[in-house]
Amino acid sequence: MPDLKDLKEKIIKSKLTKKESYIAEYILYNVSKVCFMSASDLAKELNTSNTSVNRMAKALGYNGFNELQKEMQEYISYQADFSDNFRLPPMQRIVEMNNNELSQEKLITKIFELNSNNIMSVLSKNTPAKIDRVVDILATSNHIYINGYRGTADLANKFGFLLGLIIGNVILATSEDISNIEKVMDIEKDDCLVIISFNRYKKNTLDIINICKEKSAKLILITDRATAPFSQHADELMIVDVASLSFFNSNVAPMFLLELICTKLAVLLDEQAKERLNMLEPYINKTQIF
The missing domain is CATH 1.10.10.10 (Winged helix-like DNA-binding domain superfamily/Winged helix DNA-binding domain)
Structure with a gap:
């Protein structure tokens, strides 16, 4: 091998x-x-x-x-x-986990070890230069469109929330209907689209990608394997492991990657990010909602 x-x-x-x-x-x-x-x-x-x-x-x-x-x-x-070992259907994952007969203590240790390895995959599969390129694309885009479905919708929403605190013009496309198309159809050349897609990959994501490529906008794809569907369309392909012992994909490592990107973006934007956060602060204090 x-x-x-x-x-x-x-x-x-x-x-x-x-x-x-x-x-x-x-x-x-x-x-x-x-x-x-x-x-x-x-x-x-x-x-x-x-x-x-x-x-x-x-x-x-x-x-x-x-x-x-x-x-x-x-x-x-x-x-x-190798990763396919963690891509069984949800019900079969539970069966496999039961067959392992892990004690409570061993289960906690195994989950910790697996998520630690997942986090390390962010650094081993994405070079600092690649992460910097993604940050630069986000910093220079007029509009940032973020797409995620079902299991990745929460990641997309949190990413959009964090970006919205330090930069404007963030558009979320995380619904399960045609409204995603309606949102992305206005994308332009100087915009970018961030797609978060893990196994099982949503087929109609390709419709959004086609719109993005037709308009010559940048496409950033965050996924779990280089051979995942749509990977050949990405301007920047970011790979992160989502292996889990349970019936769902783990979001620990993807969230680490997104927080890393947001942190580096805030450092890059510096005064612009501070100014936006300062504008928000009175409203945050008034409502006590953050």
């Missing part, structure tokens, strides 16, 4: 030029994105040439970029298969 540690060791041990090292490191920290890209797409992304991309792959011991990409796809596929 391919391992990113193997790829990292190859990069360290190989005698790469400065340009080749730049390409290799980008691949290492953006595997979930690069595994869908052609050599020309990657070259365009990094403002280099197809020749440089293939030369880098050969310097690492591959026949070319296609062979390296195949190994990355196998790695992503393995990760997806």
